[in-house]
Amino acid sequence: MQLLLIERVASEQTPLAKQLLAAGLRLDFARCPSEAKGIMALLRHDLALIDLSPPNHGAKALLAERNAGGHIPMIALVPKTALAGCGAGLLHRADDWVLKPVAMPELMARIRAVLDRARHGGTRTYRAGALIVSRDARQASFAGVPLALSMRERAALAILVRHLAHPVPRAMLEAAVYGPERPPSRNATEALLSRLRRSLESAACPARITAVRSVGWRLTIAEQDGGPSR
DSSP states (O other): OEEEEEOSSOSTTSHHHHHHHHTTOEEEEESSHHHHHHHHHHSOOSEEEEEOOSOOTTHHHHHHHHHHHTOOOEEEEEEGGGHHHHHHHHHHHSSEEEEESOOHHHHHHHHHHHHHHHHTTOOSEEEETTEEEETTSSOEEETTEEOOOOHHHHHHHHHHHHTTTSOEEHHHHHHHHHTTSOOSSTTHHHHHHHHHHHHHHHTTOOEEEEEETTTEEEEEESSOSSOOBO
């Protein structure tokens, strides 16, 4: 498997590069998005990893061009300290993202999931155990029973399940729920998530939505009968 690693220190001696090489992956390196663009035009890669540590000049443009051109799958690497500042635009454009410092078992699982989704043209649902929500947020169910949720509640659930166990920044969740519009009031998102929690509890769903201070919200689910299909 050939990966392109985009981070400021482009070297086989970085901790992440050493772990990826030890896992049997082949690596090319780019020090910035503009350099990566040139490499991607010349060489074929199965997947790219892009470090969004600030300053991440050019990352948004690279991700946008990659999406428009149907190029390789891309996973963003986001420092915990920079998560709130990344914004919805950057994270939405990546196929997936993981927090830094990176846990290799999780990163390898995400790489496999992204590549599998790319090979099969993308999955139409996100899954966390018996909790399933469609990517277009039109349907949601638990244990095969449809959940009585509003469109915005399903949109919030979809983005939370997609990033199961990861904090979803406020800006990213609100972009998924409200689109280009602003929330109708300061506490509108909190109220929406409160209703979503009650609906999940009423369905005996073990999903828990918790606030992550200064970042956003996280969904976790106990006694999973399977990992998330992302």
